[in-house]
Amino acid sequence: MKKIILSLIVAASAYASTELFVKSDENILKLKDANVYFGSPATLVKEKGKSKVVKFQGFIDPANPSVIYATKNYKLPLVESKDIKADGEKASIELEIPSQNLTADQALAWEDSGDIFYDKCTKCHGVHAPKEFDMLSWEGLYFSMKDRAQPTDNQEMQILRYLYAHASDGILDEK
Ligand code: HEC
Structure with missing residues (x-):
């Protein structure tokens, strides 16, 4: 009995820490009741056939x-x-997402946006790593560079998301 409880606890904590990332060819993955942005991190709640129920957590304006x-x-x-569901400034939602649109590989989920950033933003100067600035600074820097880089709207969202996510006050380290 003790052994079973112990293994249940281990299984539960391994489950809770399973971090997944939204992988989508489109910038926004459209579900029935939600739009999910590419690259967003989520934790696994449960497997459900060809899909997974995952939980997103963050802040609400x-x-x-x-x-x-x-x-x-x-x-x-x-x-x-x-x-x-909002709880003060914090918010969360559980969504069922096709398993093909989730990956445990952070680099894979962010690969396309990183490629576009490095392609568009190293034509005239060396790389400015996302970690060099915080999100607010990147916002200003990006818009001062936009005319030079001439991204499409689609590429703009990818570059900005890549910069914000990996900024010094972002949520991810570059992989
Ligand atoms: C057509 C050339 C060109 C392209 C493309 C370009 N830049 Fe620049 N960038 C410059 C020049 C020139 C400077 C230095 C002078 C200046 O700051 O205006 C600069 C400076 C910078 C700096 C340093 C600013 C500072 O204050 O230290 C950052 C960061 C930067 N660029 C980011 C980007 C990003 C992000 C992109 C892609 C969206 C990009 N650049 C695309 C020409 C370019």
Whole structure:
């Protein structure tokens, strides 16, 4: 009995720490009741056949309560939905997502956006690593460089998400 309980505890904690990332060819993965942004981290709640129920957690802007952002500066959106559960400034939502749109490999989920950033933003100068600046600084720097880099709208979202996620006050380290 003791052994069973112990292994249950180990299994439960391993489960709780399973971090997954949204992998999508589109910038935004459209589900029935939610729009999920590529690269967003989530934790596994349960397996469900060819899909998984995952939980997204973050912060909510009272002025715009249908979006969960990764951090309190509301720069990196994770999920848009009417079904977000808010608890003060914190918010979460559980969503069922096709397993093919989730990966435990952070680098894979962020690969395309990183490629676009490095392609568009190293034509005239060396790499400025995302960690060099915080999100707010990147926002200003990006818009001062935008005319030079001439990204499409699609590429703009990818570059900005890549910079914000990996910024000095972002949520991820580059892999
Ligand atoms: C057409 C050339 C060109 C492209 C493309 C370009 N840059 Fe720049 N960048 C410059 C020049 C020139 C400077 C230095 C002078 C300046 O700051 O205006 C610079 C400076 C910078 C700096 C340093 C600013 C500082 O204050 O230290 C950063 C960061 C930067 N660029 C980021 C980017 C990003 C991000 C992109 C892609 C969206 C990009 N650059 C694309 C020409 C370019």
